[in-house]
Each structure stands twice: as C-alpha cells, then as structure tokens.
Amino acid sequence: MRRRSHPLVFFILVFAAGRVPAAGQTQNATLNASINGLARLSVSSAAISFPDADPDTVPNIQATPGPILLTAKARTSPNGAVTLTVQASDHLRSGINTIPASNITWVANGTGFSNGTLSAATAQIVAAWTGPGVHTGTQTFFFKNLWSYATGTYTLTMTYTLSAA
Amino acid sequence: MKKAVWSGAVAAAVLLLGSTPVFAQQTANAAVAVTASVNAKAKLSLGLAAVNFADADPDVVTVYTSAPIAVDVKARTTNGGNVTLTVLANGNLVSGATDFIAIGTLTWAASGSGFVATGANNQTTAQTLGLWSGSGNVSGSHTLSLPNLWSYNTGTYTVTLNYTLTAP
Numbered sequence: 001m002r003r004r005s006h007p008l009v010f011f012i013l014v015f016a017a018g019r020v021p022a023a024g025q026t027q028n029a030t031l032n033a034s035i036n037g038l039a040r041l042s043v044s045s046a047a048i049s050f051p052d053a054d055p056d057t058v059p060n061i062q063a064t065p066g067p068i069l070l071t072a073k074a075r076t077s078p079n080g081a082v083t084l085t086v087q088a089s090d091h092l093r094s095g096i097n098t099i100p101a102s103n104i105t106w107v108a109n110g111t112g113f114s115n116g117t118l119s120a121a122t123a124q125i126v127a128a129w130t131g132p133g134v135h136t137g138t139q140t141f142f143f144k145n146l147w148s149y150a151t152g153t154y155t156l157t158m159t160y161t162l163s164a165a
Numbered sequence: 166m167k168k169a170v171w172s173g174a175v176a177a178a179v180l181l182l183g184s185t186p187v188f189a190q191q192t193a194n195a196a197v198a199v200t201a202s203v204n205a206k207a208k209l210s211l212g213l214a215a216v217n218f219a220d221a222d223p224d225v226v227t228v229y230t231s232a233p234i235a236v237d238v239k240a241r242t243t244n245g246g247n248v249t250l251t252v253l254a255n256g257n258l259v260s261g262a263t264d265f266i267a268i269g270t271l272t273w274a275a276s277g278s279g280f281v282a283t284g285a286n287n288q289t290t291a292q293t294l295g296l297w298s299g300s301g302n303v304s305g306s307h308t309l310s311l312p313n314l315w316s317y318n319t320g321t322y323t324v325t326l327n328y329t330l331t332a333p
Contacts, residue, residue, distance in 0.1 A: 027284060037190070040193050049200040049202070052203060150243055150244040154200070164191040
C-alpha cells in the first residue's frame with residue numbers, strides 16, 4: 001500500500017528535488033499573498049529657515065539647509081494615482097504681523113515633481129505619479145524678500161501628504 | 166499510474182500574486198517647520214552727491230535753485246514704527262576764515278509721499294525731511310534754494326548737508 005504524503009511536505013520535496021516526480025498524486029496548493037495599499041513618505045529635514053538679507057541684493061532668499069530630499073513610497077493599483085501635496089498651516093506669522101504663504105516658492109527636481117507656490121488655503125501639488133513605486137526628488141525653497149515686511153521672526157508649518165489611490 | 170501536475174498548482178499561485186486587489190486610499194504625512202527672519206534695515210540713496218549754484222546777477226536771479234535731488238528711502242522696521250529722514254548742516258555756508266552765509270537761508274522744497282514740503286537747514290538741530298510709519302520704500306525729491314543777495318561778500322561758499330535715515 002502506498003503511503004500518502006501531506007501535500008505541503010510533498011510540495012517542498014518537489015521543489016527540493018528540482019524536478020517533477022515520475023509518479024505522484026494530483027493535489028492543489030493555494031498560496032495567498034495579500035498586497036494592500038500602502039504609502040510612506042520621508043522628508044530629509046524637519047525644519048528650514050530663511051536668513052535675513054538685504055532685499056536689494058537678495059530679492060529671493062534660498063532656504064537653509066538647502067534642498068529638501070523627499071522620498072515617496074506607494075503601493076497601489078497599476079493605474080492608481082499617487083499624489084504628493086504640501087499645504088501651509090497659515091500665513092507666515094510673527095505676532096500680529098503676517099506675510100502671505102504664497103511668498104514662498106519652490107523649485108523641484110525629480111521625475112514627477114513640479115515647481116510651485118506655497119498656499120495656506122489649498123494643498124499644492126508637489127509631485128504626481130501613476131502606479132506603485134519609489135520616487136525621490138528635491139525641493140529648494142525661496143522666500144520673496146521685500147522692504148515692506150515688518151521686522152520679526154515669522155513661522156509656519158508645511159504639511160506634506162502622500163496619497164495613493 | 167497518475168502523473169503529478171504540480172506545475173499547474175504553482176502557476177495558479179503566481180496568478181493569485183498578480184491579480185489586482187482592491188486598494189483603499191492610503192495616505193502618509195510629514196511636517197516641516199519654516200522660519201523667516203526679517204531684521205531692521207535702513208537704506209538711503211541720493212541722486213546727487215554735490216550741488217553747485219553758479220554765480221548770477223541778483224537782479225536777474227533772485228534765488229539760486231538746485232536741480233531736484235532724488236531721494237530714495239528704504240526701511241524695514243516694526244509694525245507702525247517711525248521711519249525718519251533728517252538733514253543736518255555741518256555749519257553755515259562759509260568762504261575762507263571769516264565770510265559766511267547763514268545756513269538758515271538755505272531752504273528746501275520737497276515732494277513725495279511723507280516728505281516735508283518745505284524747510285530750512287540748520288547746523289545745530291537735525292531737520293525732519295521725511296517721516297513715515299512702518300516698513301517700505303518711498304521716493305521723493307529735494308530741491309535747495311538760496312537767496313542771491315547783493316550783500317554777500319565774494320567767494321566760494323560751501324557747506325555739507327548730512328542726511329540720516331532712522332528706522333527703529
């Protein structure tokens with residue numbers, strides 16, 4: 001009498017042998033792999049600053065410490081839209097004094113990335129892609145330097161959102 | 166004897182891997198703090214570095230008048246802070262050791278937002294030529310005038326006017 005092997009053990013043995021046995025028994029093995037949607041975003045710097053400068057000599061101040069490196073990882077359907085946006089929490093604010101967030105602009109590098117202007121009202125597109133993958137790019141920020149600003153230390157927070165549909 | 170068909174089972178598993186699952190919207194967030202420093206500054210530029218009044222007959226030219234001096238004022242200050250432009254002479258108009266024309270006779274007319282329309286120079290107290298509130302840049306002109314009197318001793322009279330822009 002032939003002894004019946006457990007299907008999983010037999011499956012492993014088949015692969016270990018590297019060939020199909022000459023004789024055997026038909027069995028089905030079901031492999032389930034769950035691949036769910038996932039989005040992950042990393043930003044190289046948690047803070048940027050624009051140092052004071054003479055508006056006549058530096059009309060647009062570049063942020064320090066330089067370009068921000070953005071890494072977006074997304075797992076989505078083959079044609080799923082993957083979008084990276086940024087929105088300011090408010091205008092630049094120093095006490096009662098404000099400077100429009102739109103006076104901050106950026107120049108982007110990287111596939112799918114685009115240049116833009118910051119907004120406190122609407123999330124602005126930083127990058128867009130189709131399908132799953134890992135994408136990297138940089139943003140270099142500039143601050144429009146005007147004589148009309150009241151003195152102060154102005155702050156806001158930029159929130160990035162990576163969405164994978 | 167039955168032949169095993171494991172290759173078919175493996176193919177099915179591969180198909181399962183490649184099938185399209187239903188993806189829910191996924192999001193990830195990150196925050197970056199932004200700081201912009203705006204410090205106090207004042208910048209003043211004058212269109213002319215020197216003004217000359219050519220000699221003239223007092224009966225024909227009763228008042229020497231300069232060409233307008235362009236004045237550009239740029240200031241960064243606190244919200245509502247006073248920005249002040251003053252002018253102070255270093256003395257009377259003098260020629261040699263003893264001859265002079267009183268500096269108070271050298272008057273001005275100014276135009277432009279925030280500029281004091283008329284005034285007279287002074288060697289002891291800085292005179293306000295312009296006054297503004299808050300940050301910004303303005304432009305105006307400053308024209309100097311001196312009466313041309315028969316009473317003046319001959320000579321070449323000079324004075325230096327010092328302009329000072331203050332933004333707290």
